[in-house]
Amino acid sequence: STIAVLNGPNLNLLGTREPGLYGATTLADVERRCTEVAAELDLDLEFFQSNHEGALVDEIQRRRDDAGIVLNAGAYTHTSVAIRDALAAGLVPFVEVHVSNVFAREAFRHHSYLSDLASGVIVGCGADGYEFALRRLAALTQR
Numbered sequence: 001s002t003i004a005v006l007n008g009p010n011l012n013l014l015g016t017r018e019p020g021l022y023g024a025t026t027l028a029d030v031e032r033r034c035t036e037v038a039a040e041l042d043l044d045l046e047f048f049q050s051n052h053e054g055a056l057v058d059e060i061q062r063r064r065d066d067a068g069i070v071l072n073a074g075a076y077t078h079t080s081v082a083i084r085d086a087l088a089a090g091l092v093p094f095v096e097v098h099v100s101n102v103f104a105r106e107a108f109r110h111h112s113y114l115s116d117l118a119s120g121v122i123v124g125c126g127a128d129g130y131e132f133a134l135r136r137l138a139a140l141t142q143r
């Protein structure tokens with residue numbers, strides 16, 4: 001079964017962007033680690049990153065037959081009804097990931113348009129959060 005790892009705006013800059021908040025791990029490092037874990041769990045992975053809201057909506061729509069989605073929607077988490085609606089339409093289980101602890105940051109990061117639809121939410125575990133999300137989705141989809 002296929003799991004998609006989707007990243008939103010500015011996550012292409014992971015590893016160089018505000019390293020005090022987001023750490024030194026790059027998105028390429030994240031994808032490499034996820035690929036190792038996927039081999040262990042016998043999952044097919046596909047990766048997608050975009051800085052554009054509509055491109056993320058298109059990608060989520062394309063994923064409607066996938067087994068699951070690992071999603072870090074970045075700032076769109078806190079703003080995007082369109083991404084929420086795409087997730088609601090597809091009904092593919094997804095785990096929401098945030099590298100930083102959004103609850104220890106500005107108040108506008110405390111609300112997510114996505115969390116109540118998510119199968120799980122992983123916050124503040126750094127880049128390891130992606131691996132945790134993948135393992136959780138694998139367990140959910142094998143039930």
Ligand code: DQA
Nearest residue numbers: 010074075097098099100109
């Ligand atoms: C983020 C948290 C968001 O608030 C922020 O806009 C991001 C990254 C995280 O992974 O911690 O771009 O999703």
